[in-house]
Amino acid sequence: MVRARAWQQHEQAVARLRRSYAAVPDGQPVRLAKTTSNLFRPRAVSQAPGLDVSGLTGVLSVDPHTRTAEVQGMCTYEHLVEATLPHGLVPLVVPQLRTITLGGAVSGLGIESTSFRNGLPHESVLEMDVFTGSGVVVTTRPGEELFDTFPNSYGSLGYATRLRIALEPAGPFVDLRHVRFEDAASLAKVVESIIATREHDGVRVDGLDGVAFSPDELYLTLATWREEPGETSDYTGSQIYYRSIRERRTDLLGIHDYLWRWDTDWFWCSGAFGVQHPVVRRLWPRRWRRSEVYHRLVGLDHRFGVVDRLDRRAGRPLRERVVQDVEVPLDRVTEFLDWFDREVGMRPVWLCPLVARRAWPTYPLVPGLPYVNVGFWGTVPVGPEAAQAPLNRAIEARVHELGGHKSLYSDSYYDRETFDRLYAGPLLASVKDRHDPDRRLTDLYDKAVQKR
Template sequence: MSDPVGWERHGEGVDRLVRSYVTIPRGAPVRLRTTTSNLFRPRVHADARLDASGLTGVVAVDAEARTADVQGVCTYEDLVDATLAHGLMPLVVPQLRTITLGGAVAGLGIEATSFRNGLPHESVREMDVLTGAGEVVTTRPGDELFDTFPNTYGSLGYATRLRIDLEPAPRYVGLRHLRFDDPALLAKTVAEIAATGSYEGEQVDGLDGVAFEPGRLVLTLARWQDTGGPTSDYTGQQVYYRSVAERDTDLLTGLDYLWRWDTDWFWCSRAFGAQHPLLRRVWARRWRRSDVYLRLLALDHRFDIADRLDRRANRPQRERVIQDVEIPVDRLPEFLAWFDETVGMRPVWLCPVRATRTWPTYPLDPEVLYVNVGFWGTVHVGPDAVDAPRNRAIEQEVHRLGGHKSLYSEAFYDRATFDALYDGDHLARVKQRFDPDDRLTSLYDKVVRRA
């Protein structure tokens, strides 16, 4: 849906959401009713859910001011379609089409423009939030609710509308893939590009990379451009992440660049056979999407398909290791060496990010350049898998290196450590103010206790 929904229909959607909140019994868990989710942690089933079905679109786009008013559960796919009609795009577009704007702000989103534009919540001018008190509150930067909201995952409420900044969208994106065998040199190059916005005299608009294996790392520099030529198509037989290792340069349309990782869910589609040349020919393009793979993954979890196959083949039990962590750029080589030795999962995604200011519940230091390291898969660890030894070790190492861990997946921190890392005391005070009856599940209970 790319046509704006308008303010009247938006008001109707908000009213529907509020009415559904009133009907949820006190003491019952509050959850949004959505058709997609990009969370990777088990959650308590909730029979009564918030009806957000009227909050899935773009309210309005102001091309002159370069802003958009967007409903909370609008996907980035629909948001981009609406803004591209005006030659504009959000400052940060997370990699997967069905991530919602409200989800990226209440959680954390990141992409290749994050080294210059930060995280999605940093380009929000104001937002309306349904709080635990059942009120819709308009909040802006500097307000206690606004500043605490990012990384709270619904524990402070749900965004119903967000006004975000936009920037000119490119018609084409030229890519340059730089190869490294030394992670320290890659880290140094990342820091230099982030500081100057350029490499060898050429402007860099997007920056990310892939660590394929020890001694085989690639940094991808993206440059927005109006002039084009023959472009690559990674929605067909070709797979984008393989091209990163094989090509020196590339050219994509602006839209294809935004969704370059979605078609194969980075590299995770290979687990479903979608990258096998024969199967790929009969795998319809419309099904080569991250949300399709997520549904297949849900079926696997429901019926224990992978675990059954492992038991039949006498393979050790698997531990799911699905995490995104922010590591200070100068500690990146140390983390990758530790990760290779302790976890041994490759490839991993590398995405530089610098926060534009301090946010209480995810306190990245704005004076420090971080690199997001993303890794998604399973590791055969044997009977200890149920205790999540690799995930717990990752948490400890990230903490030791002065990094931070995103909370969209499983977390295992004890309460004291969690509160120290995510400013739990401050969050509790803000929650008490806007959710005085404690109707919304706390952040710790959501992400660690899985309530």
């Protein structure tokens, strides 16, 4: 009865979505009527009504026998995990931030510590319904053109309304080992070994990520699911997770806290708001120690230019926002980090190994080849050239010189020819011809680079 009611409500939500699509005037771009986002590129403001996806935020069912879940496209991973954990199951990849949606992680790109063995979130999708630019829902599966071009399309082909995904068992507790390295080359060798054997020093590795605090202080955090209870740490209160990596060799977290260990302080970026100061932390409500709160604060600064005004008033050089995630082949990551230290100089950076399970044309990682996602988020003083984004442009060039790829959730500066070559532009255009012939949805280049 509960399952039937959930599906009935889902059909009603899809019907509202169709009606909202019909209400968008001809010639106006079709966008989501959604107030939250994990994107870091500004978007053009449209006065036209948007797509009503308010009823597409839930979990329709969890099947512990087949280890699958039916999930609506706008469901956040926070809500998805709440539904799967009681069954001892988790999605194969759970992105780091609570409010990332399943549809967003699939049409964009998500990653986390299980990506070294499970790839990216779209690789565990078994079937999905896509609301296309033609205003119809298309059910599509792996191997079909719409399905295979949907990852990294960022809504330019449509929006997922329902997804069937694979799940895997996870213990209620997670053992952590923080292993220090003196250089990136040594770290890369251990990553290669773990990817090949799924263990380190004879102990199984279920999750793998790391942090580079400086060129000679890097850590891998090795996570192992376990059933046995123990004394767990709490990094949602006064203690801060990323600092613990340097302070202790081992740790124990509940699986829920492990999945969201990075969300409380937005990795380390909460420091920009003073939230890591002990006094401020005591006064800052726990319910506000979440990534989307910090994201909104950044949005306000972008809107009103507070930091730029303060820098000008104080005579400080203008700062360039450098917020990027890039995938670099494991055997070239040392080169990239050396270059990054010389040219950008931002630390710490996040390191997350991944191996794609198969080829995906719109984000062409080589299947089976180990990559490392290098994530860096902050600002760098560059002076009057800040508006031209010299560091972001240099990063784009260097990443592709090394055979890597860059995620498109933040600012991008490619020319059209380069962009189409890197992200399968002609293929996307041909798929768009079939599923959005009137170009109601904004083109990927216009979204990612032109910010339309």
